Amino acid sequence: MNGGYQIVVCGSIVPDPLQTLEPVAGPTGPALRNEMMLPAVLDPWAAHALYEAANLAKQHSGSKVWWVALGPKAKLQQLMMSMAQKVPFELVALDGTASGFSDSWEVAEALAGAIESIPELDRDRLLLFGGWESASRGTGVTMQMVGERLGITDQFQGVDELTIESDGSLRLLERVEGGHHQVSVCGSPPVVVGWATGRLPEPPNNPQVGMLNMRTVMPALQRAKLVQLSTEGLTFHSVDLPEQRRETRIVRDSSADEIALELVDWIKSD
Amino acid sequence: MEKIVVLLHTEPDGTLSRPALEALTVVRSLAADLGSEFAAALVGESVQEAAGLVAGAGASSIYAVEGSDFHHARYTSDAVALDALCRRAAADLVVAPGTSRWNRVLPGIACRFGGRIDTHVCDINVEGGAPVVTRWYYRQRMKARIGRTQRPWFIVCDPGSFSAFEGEVKEVPIEPIATPLAETGFKTEVVGFQKPAEGGQTIRPDAELLFVAGAGWTKMQPDGNARVGDAERLILSFLKSTRASLGGSKSMVDLSSEGQETLAFMTHLNQIGQTGATPRHPKGLSTCCHGEEPHVVGWRFITERRAVNLDPNCGWAQGKADVLYVGDAFEIISKVNELLAEG
Ligand SMILES: Cc1cc2nc3c(=O)[nH]c(=O)nc-3n(C[C@H](O)[C@H](O)[C@H](O)COP(=O)(O)OP(=O)(O)OC[C@H]3O[C@@H](n4cnc5c(N)ncnc54)[C@H](O)[C@@H]3O)c2cc1C
Numbered sequence: 001m002n003g004g005y006q007i008v009v010c011g012s013i014v015p016d017p018l019q020t021l022e023p024v025a026g027p028t029g030p031a032l033r034n035e036m037m038l039p040a041v042l043d044p045w046a047a048h049a050l051y052e053a054a055n056l057a058k059q060h061s062g063s064k065v066w067w068v069a070l071g072p073k074a075k076l077q078q079l080m081m082s083m084a085q086k087v088p089f090e091l092v093a094l095d096g097t098a099s100g101f102s103d104s105w106e107v108a109e110a111l112a113g114a115i116e117s118i119p120e121l122d123r124d125r126l127l128l129f130g131g132w133e134s135a136s137r138g139t140g141v142t143m144q145m146v147g148e149r150l151g152i153t154d155q156f157q158g159v160d161e162l163t164i165e166s167d168g169s170l171r172l173l174e175r176v177e178g179g180h181h182q183v184s185v186c187g188s189p190p191v192v193v194g195w196a197t198g199r200l201p202e203p204p205n206n207p208q209v210g211m212l213n214m215r216t217v218m219p220a221l222q223r224a225k226l227v228q229l230s231t232e233g234l235t236f237h238s239v240d241l242p243e244q245r246r247e248t249r250i251v252r253d254s255s256a257d258e259i260a261l262e263l264v265d266w267i268k269s270d
Numbered sequence: 271m272e273k274i275v276v277l278l279h280t281e282p283d284g285t286l287s288r289p290a291l292e293a294l295t296v297v298r299s300l301a302a303d304l305g306s307e308f309a310a311a312l313v314g315e316s317v318q319e320a321a322g323l324v325a326g327a328g329a330s331s332i333y334a335v336e337g338s339d340f341h342h343a344r345y346t347s348d349a350v351a352l353d354a355l356c357r358r359a360a361a362d363l364v365v366a367p368g369t370s371r372w373n374r375v376l377p378g379i380a381c382r383f384g385g386r387i388d389t390h391v392c393d394i395n396v397e398g399g400a401p402v403v404t405r406w407y408y409r410q411r412m413k414a415r416i417g418r419t420q421r422p423w424f425i426v427c428d429p430g431s432f433s434a435f436e437g438e439v440k441e442v443p444i445e446p447i448a449t450p451l452a453e454t455g456f457k458t459e460v461v462g463f464q465k466p467a468e469g470g471q472t473i474r475p476d477a478e479l480l481f482v483a484g485a486g487w488t489k490m491q492p493d494g495n496a497r498v499g500d501a502e503r504l505i506l507s508f509l510k511s512t513r514a515s516l517g518g519s520k521s522m523v524d525l526s527s528e529g530q531e532t533l534a535f536m537t538h539l540n541q542i543g544q545t546g547a548t549p550r551h552p553k554g555l556s557t558c559c560h561g562e563e564p565h566v567v568g569w570r571f572i573t574e575r576r577a578v579n580l581d582p583n584c585g586w587a588q589g590k591a592d593v594l595y596v597g598d599a600f601e602i603i604s605k606v607n608e609l610l611a612e613g
Binding site for chain 1: 342349369375389406409457458464466538539553562582589593596602605608
């Protein structure tokens with residue numbers, strides 16, 4: 001595209017998946033035990049969105065990537081230590097909760113407001129990226145709401161591939177039922193793209209990119225607007241951990257024949 | 271009294287999918303528990319056949335947006351249809367199935383109407399005269415029961431969580447709803463579908479059994495060799511005779527993007543777990559997969575779980591499976607295939 005794309009990626013932190021999570025009652029609703037102490041990572045599908053954005057920007061000169069993140073400032077700062085080395089971006093930070101128990105409606109409102117306040121944004125070149133579902137709330141609704149608030153009605157979810165055709169149109173592959181992809185062609189931006197896994201591996205750390213990014217990351221964090229989410233009207237009647245442990249029977253000394261017989265019986269049983 | 275509507279789209283052949291029939295079950299019981307009626311709103315190229323069933327389910331009115339523009343799932347056209355239908359229905363509670371088509375567009379519609387939306391709802395009850403829905407948080411690690419005061423409240427049901435409605439077809443008048451489609455036009459065209467390239471369709475949501483292949487299938491084996499070719503043959507043969515749905519661990523599906531030798535038919539769509547799918551099957555068999563927590567959260571809705579692993583201390587042994595067979599999956603699955611072939 002002439003002049004390149006303006007790619008805005010929405011994404012924030014989630015607890016490292018290897019951590020044990022336990023719900024506790026907080027002052028404004030449910031929370032996680034030791035939430036602020038839990039090691040965090042960039043929400044995995046949002047991370048794919050960021051890598052895809054950077055890759056696209058690299059291929060189209062004049063493009064730029066903004067990363068809009070709503071999360072506790074201190075945790076975002078920690079995340080930037082690793083993420084800033086991955087790909088070039090300009091951070092737009094919002095200081096507030098990244099809890100899965102916050103409400104998508106309010107989060108979308110805050111994100112859309114932050115995007116609207118990016119000064120030089122040109123809607124006709126805008127690609128709005130995010131993960132198609134978070135690993136925290138896991139509703140898969142926030143990006144669509146941000147898009148609606150910005151008046152973007154060409155929206156795609158569960159995207160594994162976005163290619164730019166020679167005429168500048170966008171070809172997208174979205175996940176649909178049964179392991180298939182729906183293929184769509186959209187004439188031009190603006191579009192909303194909720195990424196699934198995409199096609200790119202995690203980029204290696206690049207200290208030079210890190211140095212460049214950190215120049216804008218620290219001021220962005222200092223500027224981060226405080227966002228208070230109220231979850232008004234939403235009541236959590238209960239939040240429970242499921243019964244996790246099963247009584248595992250460990251079969252050690254059986255032959256492959258014996259195991260196979262047992263498995264086939266089990267597979268065939270009702 | 272709360273006004274209720276169920277939003278459904280038809281399939282290309284004019285029928286209702288199983289998730290749509292499940293949403294009908296949900297809306298019927300919700301309406302009964304609240305002592306209300308429910309309306310239905312249908313979108314699709316043709317809706318006549320579906321309307322008969324919906325009437326049979328007891329819908330008090332049926333609104334429809336019909337025509338070739340609504341054949342495909344596309345945000346713009348679906349949003350135009352749903353906007354018109356939601357205006358007509360003016361409902362407080364909106365029940366819908368969590369199909370890929372509705373998941374794409376309903377959040378935007380909820381936002382347009384100043385409403386709230388909850389997806390992946392797996393249970394719904396009425397407590398104190400108001401709905402309380404159950405859904406999971408943090409990738410199936412904790413379960414919450416929530417209520418809301420805002421309306422409209424869009425309640426999107428997770429496919430596989432409810433029984434499918436079965437009933438008589440009834441004759442009923444449909445109220446066609448006009449849309450301003452011609453004026454808006456579309457920037458997006460759906461041009462087709464891509465099927466999994468190798469091994470045919472391996473993801474089968476309705477299968478009795480989930481078969482998970484972990485990265486161990488591609489790793490060096492005790493004899494010092496990797497046996498990827500053997501693994502492919504064994505797994506495809508197993509899938510053919512059992513009609514199981516194929517899942518993979520993240521390490522397994524990532525191998526291809528890392529340029530390593532892997533099973534040709536394994537893609538990211540097969541991934542189970544934290545950053546993959548959480549399918550619903552009565553049984554699951556894990557092979558050559560370590561059973562780490564980010565993987566096993568994807569097994570939340572697998573009722574009976576068995577695993578085959580060389581390592582007696584793998585994750586499955588830690589209360590994550592009902593049975594762990596300590597053994598070589600190549601040998602065991604080969605024998606299993608022989609037995610299955612004998613019938
Ligand atoms: C942010 C994040 C998100 C993640 N999301 C996911 C996710 O969604 N899904 C997921 O799966 N993982 C996820 N992971 C990764 C997860 O932590 C594990 O690394 C991964 O599941 C390991 O895959 P594996 O068990 O197949 O491979 P390995 O850990 O390599 O295990 C291979 C297993 O095969 C066994 N084996 C080898 N040969 C044989 C044989 N002949 N017979 C029997 N057994 C054999 C070995 O004993 C071993 O247990 C995530 C991690 C992170 C950090």
